Amino acid sequence: xxxxxxxxxxxxxxxxxxxxxxxxxxxxxxxxxxxxxxxxxxxxxxxxxxxxxxxxxxxxxxxxxxxxxxxxxxxxxxxxxxxxxxxxxxxxxxxxxxxxxxxxxxxxxxxxxxxxxxxxxxxxxxxxxxxxxxxxxxxxxxxxxxxxxxxxxxxxxxxxxxxxxxxxxxxxxxxxxxxxxxxxxxxxxxxxxxxxxxxxxxxxxxxxxxxxxxxxxxxxxxxxxxxxxxxxxxxxxxxxxxxxxxxxxxxxxxxxxxxxxxxxxxxxxxxxxxxxxxxxxxxxxxxxxxxxxxxxxxxxxxxxxxxxxxxxxxxxxxxxxxxxxxxxxxxxxxxxxxxxxxxxxxxxxxxxxxxxxxxxxxxxxxxxxxxxxxxxxxxxxxxxxxxxxxxxxxxxxxxxxxxxxxxxxxxxxxxxxxxxxxxxxxxxxxxxxxxxxxxxxx
Amino acid sequence: xxxxxxxxxxxxxxxxxxxxxxxxxxxxxxxxxxxxxxxxxxxxxxxxxxxxxxxxxxxxxxxxxxxxxxxxxxxxxxxxxxxxxxxxxxxxxxxxxxxxxxxxxxxxxxxxxxxxxxxxxxxxxxxxxxxxxxxxxxxxxxxxxxxxxxxxxxxxxxxxxxxxxxxxxxxxxxxxxxxxxxxxxxxxxxxxxxxxxxxxxxxxxxxxxxxxxxxxxxxxxxxxxxxxxxxxxxxxxxxxxxxxxxxxxxxxxxxxxxxxxxxxxxxxxxxxxxxxxxxxxxxxxxxxxxxxxxxxxxxxxxxxxxxxxxxxxxxxxxxxxxxxxxxxxxxxxxxxxxxxxxxxxx
Numbered sequence: 001x002x003x004x005x006x007x008x009x010x011x012x013x014x015x016x017x018x019x020x021x022x023x024x025x026x027x028x029x030x031x032x033x034x035x036x037x038x039x040x041x042x043x044x045x046x047x048x049x050x051x052x053x054x055x056x057x058x059x060x061x062x063x064x065x066x067x068x069x070x071x072x073x074x075x076x077x078x079x080x081x082x083x084x085x086x087x088x089x090x091x092x093x094x095x096x097x098x099x100x101x102x103x104x105x106x107x108x109x110x111x112x113x114x115x116x117x118x119x120x121x122x123x124x125x126x127x128x129x130x131x132x133x134x135x136x137x138x139x140x141x142x143x144x145x146x147x148x149x150x151x152x153x154x155x156x157x158x159x160x161x162x163x164x165x166x167x168x169x170x171x172x173x174x175x176x177x178x179x180x181x182x183x184x185x186x187x188x189x190x191x192x193x194x195x196x197x198x199x200x201x202x203x204x205x206x207x208x209x210x211x212x213x214x215x216x217x218x219x220x221x222x223x224x225x226x227x228x229x230x231x232x233x234x235x236x237x238x239x240x241x242x243x244x245x246x247x248x249x250x251x252x253x254x255x256x257x258x259x260x261x262x263x264x265x266x267x268x269x270x271x272x273x274x275x276x277x278x279x280x281x282x283x284x285x286x287x288x289x290x291x292x293x294x295x296x297x298x299x300x301x302x303x304x305x306x307x308x309x310x311x312x313x314x315x316x317x318x319x320x321x322x323x324x325x326x327x328x329x330x331x332x333x334x335x336x337x338x339x340x341x342x343x344x345x346x347x348x349x350x351x352x353x354x355x356x357x358x359x360x361x362x363x364x365x366x367x368x369x370x371x372x373x374x375x376x377x378x379x380x381x382x383x384x385x386x387x388x389x390x391x392x393x394x395x396x397x398x399x400x401x402x403x404x405x406x407x408x409x410x411x412x413x414x415x416x417x418x419x420x421x422x423x424x425x426x427x428x429x430x431x432x433x434x435x436x437x438x439x440x441x442x
Numbered sequence: 443x444x445x446x447x448x449x450x451x452x453x454x455x456x457x458x459x460x461x462x463x464x465x466x467x468x469x470x471x472x473x474x475x476x477x478x479x480x481x482x483x484x485x486x487x488x489x490x491x492x493x494x495x496x497x498x499x500x501x502x503x504x505x506x507x508x509x510x511x512x513x514x515x516x517x518x519x520x521x522x523x524x525x526x527x528x529x530x531x532x533x534x535x536x537x538x539x540x541x542x543x544x545x546x547x548x549x550x551x552x553x554x555x556x557x558x559x560x561x562x563x564x565x566x567x568x569x570x571x572x573x574x575x576x577x578x579x580x581x582x583x584x585x586x587x588x589x590x591x592x593x594x595x596x597x598x599x600x601x602x603x604x605x606x607x608x609x610x611x612x613x614x615x616x617x618x619x620x621x622x623x624x625x626x627x628x629x630x631x632x633x634x635x636x637x638x639x640x641x642x643x644x645x646x647x648x649x650x651x652x653x654x655x656x657x658x659x660x661x662x663x664x665x666x667x668x669x670x671x672x673x674x675x676x677x678x679x680x681x682x683x684x685x686x687x688x689x690x691x692x693x694x695x696x697x698x699x700x701x702x703x704x705x706x707x708x709x710x711x712x713x714x715x716x717x718x719x720x721x722x723x724x725x726x727x728x729x730x731x732x733x734x735x736x737x738x739x740x741x742x743x744x745x746x747x748x749x750x751x752x753x754x755x756x757x758x759x760x761x762x763x764x765x766x767x768x769x770x771x772x773x774x775x776x777x778x779x780x781x782x783x784x785x786x787x788x
Contacts, residue, residue, distance in 0.1 A: 088752040089491045128490035167561075167698030173762075174695070207486035208479040209763050286518050289470055290498050371472065374500030375482040377489060378468075390468055390498045403670040405479070405695040410672075 056417050062160045063415025066197040066212065067151040069123065069186065072144045073100055073130075080134055080141050090127025093134075097126045097147075105182075108189065112182045121179050124150040124212030150199070150212025151192065153408035155183050159194060162407070200415060204377045205397060211408045214401070216416050218379050222292050222372070222391030223361060223423065225380075229296025229387070230303055230360050235353055237300075238307030245308075246315045247337050266305035273302045274366030282370060290371035290390035298370060299360040306359065310352020314345040346438040354431035358424055364395045372396050394420045466517045469497035469744055473507020473524030474618055475670055476553055476689055477726050480760050481524055484748045487759065492747075494740030499524075504618040511729060512537035521734045521741055525727045526553065526618035534784070544732035544783045548745065549774055550754055552766035554690035554715040555622055555722045557703040563682045564604035566596075566703035571721070573600050575631025577608045580659045588640040591659050604683075611677050611686035612658070614668035622724040623687055624656045630721075632656075675699065690715065691764025712756075715766040723766065732783055742781075749774050 015021075020028070075096060083092040098119040105114045126149055134141065150156070154175040157163035168177050186192045203215020249255045277298035281287045287294050318341045326336035367373050373396040380386040392400070394416060401413040471481055478501040489496030500507075504525040511523035512533060529547065537545065557574075559566060576582050576599045582591050596603035613619040632638045632655035641651035658664040667674045667686075674686040675696060685703065690710055693700055702710060706721055714720040728748075735742050747753060749771065754760050756767045768774060776782075 087491075087747070087750060088487070090487060091752060128486075131490060163698060169697045172694075172697045207482040209483050209759060210486060282518055283513065286516075288466060289518060289520070290500070368502065371470070371498070371500050373502075374472070374498060375478070375485060376498050377486055377496045390470075403475070403672050405671060405692040407696065407699075 060414035060418040063200055063412045064197050065194050067156045067159045067194050068148045069192045070146055070148050071101055072146050073097055074144050075134055075141055077141050090131050093130040094127035097130060110185050118179055121175055122152055122155055122183060124152050125210040153211040153406050157408055205375060208404050211406055214412055216397055216419055219392040219394050219397035223393045225292040225386045226296040226393055227357055229293060230299045233300040234303045234307050238304050239311050242308045242311035246312050262305050262308050266309060270302055270363050271365040273298050274369035278369045288388050291388045292391050293387040294370050295367055295372050298366045303356040303360045306356035307353050311349045314348025318344045347435040350431055350435050362395050364399050367393055367396050467739055468495045469738055469741055470520045471497055471522040472500040472502055472510050472520045474504040474526040475501040476526040477524035480765055483759055484753055488744055488747055503616055508533050512540055512542055514540045515542060515733045521731055521738050523729045527621055529729060542731055546730040546732055546781055547784050548728050548778055549725050549768055551726055551768045552715055552723045553726050554710045556688050556690055556693050556710045557685055558688050558693050558700040559685040560678050560682050561699055561701050564606050568602035569703050569705050571627045571631035572634045574627050575635055578610060578658045578664045580657050583635045583637050606683040608663045609681055609684040611665045611667050611674045611684060613687055614666040626722045629655055694764050712766045732781055745778050749778050
């Protein structure tokens with residue numbers, strides 16, 4: 001195998017590079033081992049990734065489905081007025097509704113006893129849906145309206161397969177085995193069915209006893225406004241600071257000191273930025289609590305070091321010959337930087353910015369202290385309210401759901417993780433597209 | 443260059459937005475994670491039934507909530523602090539130092555603290571506070587002498603308990619629940635087993651002995667959970683012999699995974715807790731800044747609504763979720779309606 005195919009007239013070397021001896025075999029073996037290690041490391045990493053993605057998807061997908069009951073219901077003018085006069089208006093609405101539903105079901109001739117308690121255990125919150133509808137559609141009073149009411153969390157879990165009949169103990173206040181018989185019958189009759197859960201995508205957070213109404217929409221908006229603040233503040237400030245430090249500033253003890261401190265800041269635990277944000281933005285500057293604006297400001301502080309470090313690295317990576325050539329043809333220092341160095345460094349800067357933003361997007365700890373982790377159940381009415389009205393953020397919402405006692409919220413937390421990952425992925429795609437564009441232009 | 447100009451414009455826009463911050467129109471609440479579910483239920487119904495915006499409720503713990511409550515008066519401070527214990531003298535003083543002098547205390551009901559284990563695990567049906575003390579204390583009474591805790595199994599000191607390894611998940615020290623657990627279970631167990639007297643007899647002062655009673659063993663059989671009940675539940679899921687401390691509402695929401703232990707022969711239910719037969723329970727509170735009433739829209743309406751019979755009464759949504767409603771709710775309603783501040787007699 002040493003010199004197959006070699007022309008015979010060439011002198012045969014004393015020892016071919018391809019021939020092996022004990023020494024070279026040892027080196028080859030070492031290389032093989034290293035490659036094998038590399039491959040196994042990669043396979044392990046991929047396996048973990050696969051495991052993670054699979055558990056997220058399998059746990060989170062049920063959140064995108066929900067079980068609903070469609071019911072025709074008539075509310076009279078008198079009932080409307082009676083309900084609106086009460087203190088607990090939604091309670092009166094839901095009483096009217098359950099009464100009418102009990103009669104509807106009894107008319108179906110099902111051999112299962114039905115009372116209002118059964119309906120209350122089977123159905124999720126009705127009152128707020130009815131009140132909202134009739135207040136904005138007073139012309140529909142006295143007419144039959146079809147409502148799609150989310151089922152109670154345990155019925156929903158029963159149809160998703162995460163709650164077994166055997167798991168229902170006799171002392172369970174929330175559901176009884178006989179309730180499920182009724183649900184099964186109604187399902188056969190076509191009243192109960194599973195649909196795509198739009199509410200989860202568009203809704204706001206709901207309280208612990210109303211899982212059917214919970215949605216992540218408002219907190220996605222909160223995260224969006226926060227990222228907008230972070231982007232608009234940290235990109236120009238970060239890039240300007242790094243250009244100054246890298247291209248213009250004199251190298252002396254002061255810039256060294258600043259550089260060391262920027263690296264230190266990048267390693268500071270994020271909760272510290274939350275404490276700072278509480279003290280400076282809320283207590284000193286009197287900005288509102290629970291506001292995406294303050295969240296964005298805090299996360300900007302957290303993201304700045306990451307952006308400065310990566311921007312400086314990509315500015316350093318631009319060959320000095322580019323600067324020299326620009327300066328040689330008479331460009332000013334600023335022209336050299338903005339026309340020649342910065343466009344070349346742009347892909348690196350964008351990558352750094354996106355990494356910084358992604359880190360900020362997933363951050364919960366600093367938000368704890370400025371009041372964004374909690375129960376915030378409203379959409380902002382205006383763009384301005386989007387910045388300074390109370391809101392949550394996706395990771396804060398996930399954290400919130402994960403700690404609730406009803407197991408259905410765990411499913412929603414997993415679903416929230418899917419949304420968070422999609423948000424992250426779309427950000428990364430934007431980064432890749434922008435990077436391509438900038439690369440072509442130069 | 444254009445990009446930079448746009449960025450500068452947006453920066454200016456944000457700067458403008460932040461200086462023109464509008465008056466807050468929502469109620470801001472923070473505090474105990476035990477009270478959070480109840481507060482969020484009321485907040486949602488309040489938003490559904492009134493034209494005021496839904497209040498914002500944050501958790502973070504009783505102490506953290508009261509700390510923020512006492513930071514001062516004004517729109518950028520919270521209006522209501524939730525607490526799973528009564529406010530302390532120290533905190534009232536801190537409040538007063540920052541100008542928060544008029545505080546209305548509202549007791550919303552009672553919360554039961556239960557011991558629960560895996561549904562398929564061994565049954566714990568003979569608990570008394572003494573058993574928990576014997577299982578968890580670093581020093582216990584054995585044959586009339588105070589010695590290092592020798593018990594690895596429950597059956598070692600009470601043969602009605604299962605013959606399994608002791609493993610208890612208790613709330614970490616930052617939780618208000620821990621305080622109740624120490625006071626109602628560990629301390630009374632310490633007294634009942636005679637360990638307290640033995641410590642005093644051994645030359646400890648009464649205060650020192652009471653503090654020594656509350657220590658827990660550090661050999662891994664008692665595990666502090668600093669997270670919330672979902673973490674305790676996850677640990678119970680992984681340990682068939684483990685037993686954990688939960689709130690009653692959390693247990694009732696998870697009866698398909700948990701089995702409750704009796705305490706002194708009584709099962710925890712809203713009835714046994716309301717009547718006081720089940721020994722381990724505590725009142726839940728919230729505190730209102732009187733100075734904010736009339737300034738923050740809807741605050742008075744919210745607190746009146748919170749303590750109304752339809753909400754906090756025995757058939758209301760809070761009781762439905764697991765709150766033990768207060769038999770003296772009428773007094774609370776009167777306090778709230780009159781805005782009676784703390785320390786103003788009765």
